[in-house]
Amino acid sequence: MLEELLIKFCSPTLAGLKTGSLISCPYSSKEDTIREIRLLNQTFIPKGLFALPLRYFNGRVLIYLFRPAQLRRDLANMDAGRVLSANGYQNAEPVHCLSELIRRLNSCGSFPHEIGLFLGYPPEDVRGFIENRAGNFKCVGCWKVYGDEREAKKRFALYKKCTDVYCRCWENGRSITQLAVPALQRS
Numbered sequence: 001m002l003e004e005l006l007i008k009f010c011s012p013t014l015a016g017l018k019t020g021s022l023i024s025c026p027y028s029s030k031e032d033t034i035r036e037i038r039l040l041n042q043t044f045i046p047k048g049l050f051a052l053p054l055r056y057f058n059g060r061v062l063i064y065l066f067r068p069a070q071l072r073r074d075l076a077n078m079d080a081g082r083v084l085s086a087n088g089y090q091n092a093e094p095v096h097c098l099s100e101l102i103r104r105l106n107s108c109g110s111f112p113h114e115i116g117l118f119l120g121y122p123p124e125d126v127r128g129f130i131e132n133r134a135g136n137f138k139c140v141g142c143w144k145v146y147g148d149e150r151e152a153k154k155r156f157a158l159y160k161k162c163t164d165v166y167c168r169c170w171e172n173g174r175s176i177t178q179l180a181v182p183a184l185q186r187s
Contacts, residue, residue: 001025002036002063003176006051010065011166012159016181019120020066022054027061037063041174042131048183052098055105058167062105064118068094069183071118079123083130095104123149 005023012018027033037051044050048067055062071094074080081092089100097118104112116126121143128137128146137144143157166179 002040002170006040006065006171006176007166007170007179008163011163011179012167013065013067014176014180015162016048016067016184017158017162019070020064020118022062022064022115022119024060024062026059026066027056028059030056030061033061040176044180044181047180049180053104066118067183070120074117074120077123079127080117083114083117083123083127087112087130116143119143122152124148 002025005025006014009023010021013021033053033056037053040051040075044065048069050066050068052064052066053061054064075084075092075094075097084092084097089097091097101112101115101118113130114126116129117123124147125143125145129144134144137146138149139145139153141150141152142159143154169179170176
C-alpha cells in the first residue's frame, strides 16, 4: 500500500522534478512501518532519494520522500535561509533543519508553514504564505503562489502530467524501483 501511495502522491519527487513530497498513511505498527521504509530506502538511496517518517499521530504516519542533494541546494538559497531564520531555525544544514522540522511537527498544534521549503516550493511563495496568513495569493495549485504565477502554473502542469504518467505505468506493472529516477549528476 505504501508504494501505491508514493506513486500517487510523490511521482514528481520520484522523477527528480521536485525536491520532496509528503504522504500521510495509516499504520498499525510503528516497527512494521520503519521496516517497510528501510526496505524502500534500500532502493531509494542509490537513486538519490530518501524516505523519512516525520510524525506518528492518531494511527497515521507522515512520511517525507525527498532528494537530499536537492534539499541541500534549496536550503542554501539565501531567500530560503531568510525564511528559515525568521522562523527560528538556527542552522541551514539539512540535517539540523529536518530535526527542527520534526520537533515542530511533533510539538506544535499547527503545521509549520516553512515546510514548503522542504518540498521545493519557491521561497518567495513560502514567505508570501506566511506573511499573508495564506491569503492574498495569485493562484493555487500544489501550493499558493505569491511570486511568479506563470512559472508556478507550468510546474503544476508538469507535476500533474508526471503523476498521470507514473500512475499509468504503475497500473501497467512497473515497479517503484523502475519508476524512481536516479539523481542527475551536476558539475
